[in-house]
Amino acid sequence: MKNPSILAVDDDPVIRHLLEQRLKKAHYRVQVAEDGYVAEKMLRTHTYDIVLTDLMMPGDIGGIEVLEIAKEINSRIEVILITAHSSVDTAVAAMKKGACDYLEKPINFDELFLRIDKIANMQTILRSAQDLQVAMDTTENVASSTIQNLEMQVTGLQNSLDRIENILREDHVPDDIKIHHALDIIAES
Amino acid sequence: MIKIAPAELTLISQYIQTITGIYLDQSKSYLFETRLSSIAEAQGCASYQQLVHKSRQDPSKKIEKDIIDAITTNETLFFRDKGPFELLQHKILPEVIDLRSAQAPLKTRIKIWSAASSTGQELYSIAIVIKELLRELSNYSFTLFGTDISDAAIAQASYGKYNRFEIERGLDKIYLQKYFTLFGDSWKIKDEIRGMVNFKKLNLMQPFTSLGKFDIIFCRNVAIYFTLEDRKKLFNKLADSLADDGYLVIGSTESLTGVCPRFVAKRHLRSIFYQKK
Known part of the structure; x- marks a missing residue:
């Protein structure tokens, strides 16, 4: 399994820093964005396997918009939403728009790593299926x-x-x- | 998983050939195990021999249906290899429309059959080609008919919902946006296309003259699972079901040489179609 590359989006500098440090320490390749606008720019210029985004962010590009932009650029990107307990309903609505999963704050990192690994495994299987398809x-x-x-x-x-x-x-x-x-x-x- | 005993192999492969036409030689024992084990377990059978016995005795045919659903492969894509659909769009449909509209200009009737429609992608692809080619359908009466041996495949085809892995291979993004609606991780075909087609269960080993004659028949990548003898019978029956000036399209790696002398192969660009002699 290839180490997945992750884009983490959160407007809270503390959480953003924490995400970056913990993910790096766990040997994931990670980049961060401080809001939806920066995230959009990065999504358009880099390739990621997984996007991890806060649901509520200031400005017109919130978590849902990041999800939509990511899926539009590359439908194979998987998006995990980070949400406060009070906005679980919104997160479920986001799953209907193609989000892969959501995590409630405060972030449990063991849980996050498990979900990332699951997604990475699935993406690996998908890629080998595609390779086989090309060969066939x-x-x-x-x-x-x-x-x-x-x-x-x-x-x-x-x-x-x-x-x-x-x-x-x-x-x-x-x-x-x-x-x-x-x-x-x-x-x- | 229930292991298959060597002595059971002949029995099972014959039973599957009887109910589906699909001939699986005995080297495919892993396939029997991976696909039938859970059915055997659910039926409380300790062996595959018992399962076959129980299925034969079952008046509701429920077990037989389950076995058919499990054995038939549903590998099918939207616009799977583009050739046949380009052939349909640029050669077959224009010719059939010319022929039939000369006969009945006000209500041109055209019947198309997807003979092994699986989960419906082929027939929906045909419907999309027609929609794209004609736009205005009011002068035409299209019958788009799909049949498959598997109840599960027919159910999925009728529902018209596909997950994104099933859909993203082969289907252009433009068509996806135009003719499908997103539901979470799945795409559902829009009613304007859904309303053009009909699906029905049919075993190609059985007689099907009651379906009438078709102008175009797609029968791709199903006869490859049959024995030569069954293939001969099938294409002979398909010749009976095809209008004298109709068109038959088979899988791109299939051949009718030595199978059915009633058809003659014709080439259009990089694709082949068949017509009756």
Whole structure:
């Protein structure tokens, strides 16, 4: 399993710092953003596997908007929302918009790491499924063009055979002419 | 997981061939185990032989349905290999529309059959192609009919809801936004497309002349699981169900050479379709 790269978004400097330190210490690759605007910029310029975002942030880009932006940029990014207990309903609504999970404050880091690892595992499995898919598609493409070429060749040969049969079965044509015609068709095909 | 005994292999593979047409040789014993073990356990059977016995005796056919759902593979994508749908859009549909609208310009009737529709992606893809090509459908009467052997597949097809892994492979983002609605991690087909299609359970091993004649038949990647003998029977029946000037599309790695002499292969760009001789 590859170490996932994480973007952590929180306007509270204490929590942001804590997230950064704890995630780094646990050997995750992590970058932080102090609000939705910075998060959007970073999402558009970097690639992340997981976004960890506070639900309530000042300005027009809150957690839900970060979720929507992340999913729009790359639907494979998984988003975990961090929420106060009072806004669990909003978090559930966010899950309907494609959020992967939510965590209530105060953050339990063991729980957070477990969820991150689960997501990373799933993303790894997904990637290998995609690799297999690519391999299968390639094989299938080569096989199908081979088979289709053969199919058309067989069709052409069958057609020639039918014409040769018709010629050879003709009653009032001398044999040497029939053979001559038949040979012409063979030469064509 | 209940282990399969070597002596049971023939019995099970024959039973599955009888109810589904799918021929799994005995090297596929892992498949029997991984897919049937939970059914056997739920039925309180200690062996697969018992399961087959119990299924045969079951008047409700519930066990048989469960086995069919478990064995049939539902690997299917929206616009799975683009070739057939480009073929439909640029060659087959325009020709069929010309032919049929010359016969009935005010109400042009066109019947299309997805013969192994699985969870519905192929038929919905066909519906999307039609919608994109014609926009105004009021002069046409399209019958878009999907059949599959698996009740579970038919149920999912009828519901038209797909998770994002099922949908993101193959389907253009534009079509996704246009014809689907997001529900959490899933996408549901919109009613305008859903309303164009119908699904029904059908075992291709059984007679199907009652369905009438179709102008276009898609029968992709299902006959590959059949024995040659069953494949011959199937395509012979499909020839009976296809209009004389109709079109048959099969899987891109399939061939009808040595299978059905009633069809002749024709090429359009990088795809092949079949018509009756």
